[in-house]
Amino acid sequence: MQEAMIKRAKELLADGSVDRVIGWKRGEFTYDITPAVFTSAEEIDSDFVCDDFTAANVSKYLVKETQKEGKVLAFLKPCDTYSFNQLVKEHRIDREKVYVIGIEGGPKLDIEKIKAKGITGILSVKNEDYTLRIETIYGTQTMPFYEAVLDKCASCKSKKHVVFDELIGEDGDVLDSNRFEMVEKLENMTSQERFDFWRDQLSKCIRCNACRNVCPACTCENCVFDNPKSGIDNKAPADSFEENMFHIIRAFHVAGRCTDCGECSRVCPQHIPLHLLNRKFIKDINELYGEYQAGADTTSRAPLTDYTKDDCEPSVVHERGVE
Amino acid sequence: MQRIGVFVCHCGTNIAATVDVKAVAEALGHEPGVVISQDYQYMCSESGQELVKNAIKEQKLTGVVICSCSPRMHENTFRKAAASAGLNPYLVEIANIREQCSWIHKDIATATEKAIILGRTAVAKVHLNTPLNSMESPVVKRALVIGGGIAGIQTALDIAEAGFDVDIVEKQPTIGGKMAQIDKTFPTLDCAACILTPKMVEASQNERITIHSFSEVADVKGFVGNFTVKIKKKARFVDETKCTGCGLCTEKCPMKKVPNEFNMGLDNRSAIYIPFAQAVPKVATIDPNYCMMLKTGKCGVCSKVCSAGAIDYKQQDTFIEQQYGAIVVATGFNPINLDKYDEFAYNQCPDVVTSLELERLMNAAGPNGGTLLRPSDKTHPHTIVFVQCVGSRCDDEKGKPYCSKICCMYTAKHAMLIREKYPDTEVYVFYIDVRTPGKNFDEFYRRAVEQYNVHYIKGMVGKVTPKSDGKIDVQASDLLANEQLHINADMVVLAAAIEPDKTARPLATMLTTQMDTNDFFTEAHPKLRPVESATAGIFLSGACQGPKDIPETVAQASAAAAKAIGLLCKNSITCNPCVAHSDELMCNGCSSCEKVCPYGAITYIDKEFRMPDRTTKVRRVASVNPAVCQGCGACTVACPSGAMDLSGFSNSQIMAEVDAICK
Amino acid sequence: MQKISKAKLYELFDDIASKQTLYIPTDREAGAAEYRKYESGMKLTKELNTVRSAKDFFFPQTENLAEFKIDGKNIEVRDIREECEDFVIFGVRACDAKSFTILDKVFLCEPVDSFYKNRRDHGTVVTMACKRPAETCFCKTFGIDPTVPGGDVSCFDDGESIFFLANTDKGEKFVESISSFLEDGDTDKLMEVQTRAREIMGRLPLAKLSTENFGGDKLNEYFNSDKWAELSEACLGCGTCTFVCPTCQCYDIKDFNTGHGIKRFRCWDSCMYSDFTKMAHGNPRLTQLERFRQRFMHKLVYFPANNDGEFGCVGCGRCLAKCPISMNIVKVMKALEAK
Amino acid sequence: MNKNLKEQVLRSSGVNVLKCMRCGKCSATCPSYDEMEYHPHQFVYMVEKGDIETLMKSESIYKCLTCFACVERCPRGVEPAKVVEAVRLAAVRQQGGNHLEPTDIPALLDEDLPQQAIVTAMRKYAK
């Protein structure tokens, strides 16, 4: 697929259809891939990469890119197209300035999962028929491919591209994923257990803002947490309350807008399962107000800017599950 | 540095009996920024207000907190007092220590403690209050009336009378509406045309009134005092300015098999037509669905006979745009469709008619020239059954849950007229209740019974069966006699429920006004503001707001006119300054706020920003129209970036209150 | 050298912990270690290093500086400084140990940061030599020998025993205090382990990375390099690199209103954040490019310029592992060098 | 009035008799009207009053054809046939047995009896 992408990118650059290409650039090791903008065939030939580690969702970069002159070619995986669409819907991306090529999605790999197996000194990772062959300075190691798959890919919701100008490879379907399993498990816990679970998780937060800054729904010109006028600005989790508040407010602000791309949990240096907060909102919205997938289209009304006269009362919260 | 004055009211003993007002004043005097803290017997009294005013002047106060009764009671009083002493009225805050403290608590110690907290909360808020100035927004001295029925005509006439220009937009080729189709009016039995047509002529001749017939409202922008409305003038293929209304074309038109909607389809008209003799404007219109020339390009008879040269087969829809200060909605009603009522055989039998059809059958300008004949065989009916509440007061999807209000009276009118004109005809009226509230209404109904011997039967028709001999079997119950009747009738007249015109809902969306589930426009307040919509500058006239008879419609039409005139009289309107505003530097342009605004007060503009690095960037940002915003604050929460805030109830103010309470 | 058999190590920990607070690196979850206060039963991690650096011990993420008590219109300032208790950090790697000397240059120069100094004075750093470096390690670039890790006390692991070598007076005192657990040991095997580790160091993918093209005199050469635009293009502007970095030392001072007073505290800040240099007049670093450049110029040029050639990086590799978009100092150095 | 009986009828019918606006359309539409001592609208009204026993004693409960014309036509969605059915059920329960054995039916058949009546008779008279 990488060859086909490079070929198309160079063609489109050459015939002037696009001025720039956004994709991924290879790094020092096999796995440290950086999203990058390419402007020439030479750059693409030498650096462009699309492999098992190109998990980063490049759609958020298009907010910035479409503010520039000219047209940009973006390679979007199915999950990225949802983020892209949502940003178009919120007028953050100028659709006219992007040429979208849909590419097949994951499953992509999580280097942290490989390292968690105690594998270190990694020189290369090769997928040989769904067994990973990992060359290290301490010798060769193998592990099953699926044990190293990113969490967000393991619970993939859709292989369907909701927007594209052309496709490389096949378009897939919306999947019947198991993505709410963990949310359900938590819902079935007691209140105290849930409290303990989240305290344990959120106490790890170092407020590096990676989750916020990578999030395609968090494109505010000025985040409330950075704005001294908002009254809730704050830079550090100085108290457990502030750890909670940051994540509650962030999840609330993206509720109904979060496409469940899973980037927040992918980038968290402390491995906090932040996506569970977003998924809780998605699950609630689906159950209480009807199925809604943010980014599936660019016209529907978001659940929080909509209502029906016979919506449920907040007392449903009191009536279900365990206290 | 803030200089805040606190004034604690005793309210006689209302507050002072349960709250230690001296202690409250003392405690609040220690709050940061408070420079004077006093208590007084009656703060709202002349001398109490004087105390506040003097303190404002002498102490150069920058904020005032009154600890007294509910702000719903005296907020305005104290705001005015502050304004008269030179302090912006929005720098006054009220701490409600009567309704929400002294009156509900009995223990002096805890009540006093709470009063201090409430006072402290108000002090915390007033620290962050900013002077607010009510905006003035100019008023365009022109009104738009949507709908040219009796409601619209009356409203337009009244507004024009007051000296303002008015435009009427009517979707039909003529104004007049339903009343033009009605034969006689209750309870006086005078001829509807005789009282309506002079008004139609008056409207057309009034130089302040412009009638856009055969036109529709295509788009509405703007807000109270300054609406911009796009009106679509549908192609009528006749030049209105040239047509003299001579009617020659309608006579010569070879296509004569067009159902005549004015006569409820009971007879036919030509493809080029003037709806009725007294139509205003009296201008012909070509029906493109039937005109041979427009359909096949072969005919052109009307063009040949028209000496005025008014026929224009190439005419297109045109759009005009106009500014208005006020809009009056008068879109009226229609009888509901009876297709779902199989039991009344309306679709099977031509002799089962609706009341409005009966009006045409009895009208001198109707299909039978005023002689009541059965539509099927044009014979004189001898037994007529009226069925009340067809589709009204229904709990199911077929009908309407409400009472259509006018049916009882027009049925009595019909029954009476038939008995008057054709005494050999037996008339039965099946009713559930006879509802006749109104001046001379019950007397009218009793006359139908007592003087005209109309058979009123308490009960309902269950089944109408057309028989092979042309008669109609009407199976009904007589509840009082406790028997089931079969009446061998010649005609059945159904009092169909009325519903708002279908064009009302899309119009409501354009106007951002509210409708109830039945598509009637919702008034701003059911008792106190019955002719205004909740959207400022939009007024309601006639049956679009709910079922009404003619006198009520006319009364409401004039009331709506009075309200519109009241608005148009002003050169500008003062807006509530506690409205939302967006910080453009923080706005993402995501449209969340726009979607939750019930008033359409938020629009988006592409604005050029000078960036600190001297480049410029064009960004889509929200812009709140303060004249339209009512200050609910829905947008402030929808906004993820916190760019949207509400004056008078800002995020920081509310959080300061929260902090003060939780302290 | 004195040593303790690995079998007895936890006995030693129990003993230290009974006298002062002991922190050891332990697994929080598979693949993620952190320093925790030692309690009986806690095990040392097998990970090379912790996710967060050891700088937290001396320069915590948030720290109260002063308090203001507000009562009505009166404000009272309270000094909340108090003497810190003695503590020991065990298992610090050479890179982190080196980071303390870099932090010292910032916080212990005049005016001395008394909060930092207080902790530094009371903390004993016990380091642990590396045997299995990761591919992201490049401490060698900054002249660090991870087999001789430094700190107050250096520890070495020969597979069977842990050897203790005091480097400072504080270290001497510490070794003395645990002497009842120690015995003299033969270091032959240890030398072997060291040699092997050094050999591996030479084979690391980043072994050739050098600082020769960097230093205090390179300001003009690199400041206006056209590489910055490309390098910073994908930067999210998050603070991950800064917060996992053992040498980043920027902080912000803020006031928190508790309702009955004000707590003045400092917390880590990141030069990657858009409001980092925001001042009343505006922000001199307008785009991520300037902020990104600042971070790396600081480590590679400004810091050595002001600190006798000492670089502001210790090559621990945390930013290589944790940056959400995998942009890091190694890529920056290589790109700048390439010209 | 027997409150328990009323409760039982209301519950087993699932009908809210208070929705009736006394229009009489049920009785107007009822094909069995003339056979009945108490008519559909009276059933609704009498159940509302709690006068169930009178209805239970009346033959009317067996005259209803369960054709549901009243249910279909009622503008308020009251469903009088269900009320009749519920009263009949109350009667059957009190009698503690079937009003009719299937074997009795052939003797009762006559030519004018509509097919529907035979079917509904089985539904109604047998348990």
Place this chain on the structure above:
Amino acid sequence: MQVKENFEPVIVAFCCNWCSYAGADLSGTNRLNYPTNVKIIRVPCSCRVNPMFILRAFQKGADGVIICGCHPGDCHYTSGNYFTRRRITLLYSMLDFLGIERNRTRLEWVSAAEGAKFAATMQQFTEDVKALGPNRRLEDLRCRKQ
């Protein structure tokens, strides 16, 4: 959790200006008693209540937060409380998900005529919060009263 004998919770009530605040006034006019723990903040509409305010209240020492608005369909601004209902349902659900006690938060519709309902609601809510004891799961320790 240990309930202190003399625990007096701090309760913040957000009331919309048009219905619930007037309802609160009415319970005053009718001299219907409810606990002094409840302190009311007037907002134009329940839809003005930002989740930030609720969290802020808990941070600064509130033990319970209740929002009161017009009954659905009666909003002075026609649709505000419908948005409130969705937002607050989701927020409360999230707080519950994080293990915060459900009874610390409530949303109630109180019209201007329901003075008695207002008083009864506040009475009940205060009792519920009292039963829970002080807010410990969502408090900011720095704000705890010494």
